[in-house]
Amino acid sequence: MKEASKRAHEPWKAFQARQRNQDIKRDAVLQTAAHMFLEQGYRRTSMSELAKRLQITKPALYYYFHNKEQILVECYRAGITLIETLLDKALVSRGTGLTKVKAYIEAYAKSVVLYDFGRCVAMLDENELSTETRKEVRALKRRIDASIRGYIEEGIADKSIAPCDAKLASFAMSGAINWIGTWYKPSGPLSGVEIAGRFTHLLTEGLHARTSTASRQNTITRTTPRKTSATKAGKASR
Amino acid sequence: MKEASKRAHEPWKAFQARQRNQDIKRDAVLQTAAHMFLEQGYRRTSMSELAKRLQITKPALYYYFHNKEQILVECYRAGITLIETLLDKALVSRGTGLTKVKAYIEAYAKSVVLYDFGRCVAMLDENELSTETRKEVRALKRRIDASIRGYIEEGIADKSIAPCDAKLASFAMSGAINWIGTWYKPSGPLSGVEIAGRFTHLLTEGLHARTSTASRQNTITRTTPRKTSATKAGKASR
Structure with missing residues (x-):
C-alpha cells in the first residue's frame, strides 16, 4: 500500500521537478538579460544575442518569454521585489524616523550596488515599456518613494530629522x-557594502562640519572637525 | 569717399547679417531638439518630426546639421557650456570650501531645472553617441565632477566640510x-530657484536634526530642532 502510494505520487513529483527546473532556467534568462541590459543597453541587446549568451536556441528563449519587453518588465519586477525585501528586513528594528531613513538608504544603496536587478530599477529607461507596463512599474516605484517619504515625515515628527x-x-x-548605477564598477576599490555605508552617512549627516559651538553660532570658524565614521572612511585608501 | 567706403562695406555687412540670422536659426533648431529629446526621448524624435515642429523643410534642417547625433552632441556642448558659465558666475565670491560647494550645488541645480540644455546633460543617454563624441562628452562631464570634488577637498582642508x-x-x-530631471515639472508647485535652494540646503546640511548637546553625545534624544531656512521651507505649502 505504501509502495503503491509512492508510485502514485511519482508523476506529480516528476512534474514538480520539471517545474522547478523551468523556474531555474527562467531565472537564468532574467539574470543574464539584466546583466546584458546594464552592460550594453536595452536597445542594443537582441533576443538572438541573449540566446547566444545563454547557449540556448531562440525558440527555447521564446518558450520562457514572449518578447524582450516582457523580460524587461520582469527585470523591473524582480528588482522592485528585491528592494522591498531588503527594505523590510532593514526595518525590522524599530527606532526614530532618522534610524529608519538610514536603514532605508543603506538597504536601497545595497540593492543598487550588489544586485543587477536592483540596478535595473535605478538605471533602465522606463520609456522602453509600453504604456500599460510603464504604469505598473511607476506605481511600484512610487510605493518605494512613498516609504522613504513616510520615514522622513516620521523623523520630522519625532524631531530626529530637521524640518524639511x-x-x-x-x-x-x-x-x-x-545615480550609483552610472558610475559603480564591481571591480572598483570600494565594496558595495562600503559604498552603501558611506552614502548613508553623507546623505543623513550632510557635508557641513560642525562643532557644537559652530553649530549654535552658525559660524564657519571651526577648530575641531566632527569625529565620525567618515573620518576613518575618508582616510581609507580608495 | 565716405559714401564709397560705406558701399564697399555693404556686402560684408549683409554677410554678417546673414551669418547672424543663420546662427539664430541654428540655435532655434538646437533649442527645439533639446526640448523634444527631453519630452519624448532621443530615439523617438525623428529628423522629420523635428523639421515639422520647426516648420521648416527637411533639407533646410540638414543644412544646419548633418544628422541627429550631431544635434545631440551640440545639445550636450551647449548644456556643459551653460553649466560651466553658471558655476563660474557662482564662484566669483570667495569663501570656504563649503561656501563654494553650496554655490556649486545651487548653480548646477538651477542649470537642470531652468534650462533644457542643462537638463540634457543630466538626462540624455550617452550611449546614443558614437565612441568618439561620447569620449568628448565624458571628458566635459569629468571636468564638472573634478570641480566639485576640488571644492569638497578644499572644504575638508579648511575644516568647513566634515572629513569624507x-x-x-x-x-x-x-x-x-x-535626478531632478526625472521628476521635475516646470508646472509644479515649486519654482526652479526654490528647488535649487532646498537641494543645496539638504545636501550640505543633511537630514539629521541636531542640538549642540545631541551632536556632542551622538544621541537621538533631542528637544529642539535646528532652526534653519528649511524650517520655514518645510512649512511652505507645496
Missing part, C-alpha cells in the same frame, strides 16, 4: 542612490 | 541633482 520638504528630500536621496 | 570621501560625495551630489 519630505518630498524633495526623498527625491534627493533616491536620485543620489539611483 | 570627496569622490563619493561628489557623485552623491551630482546624482541627486541630475
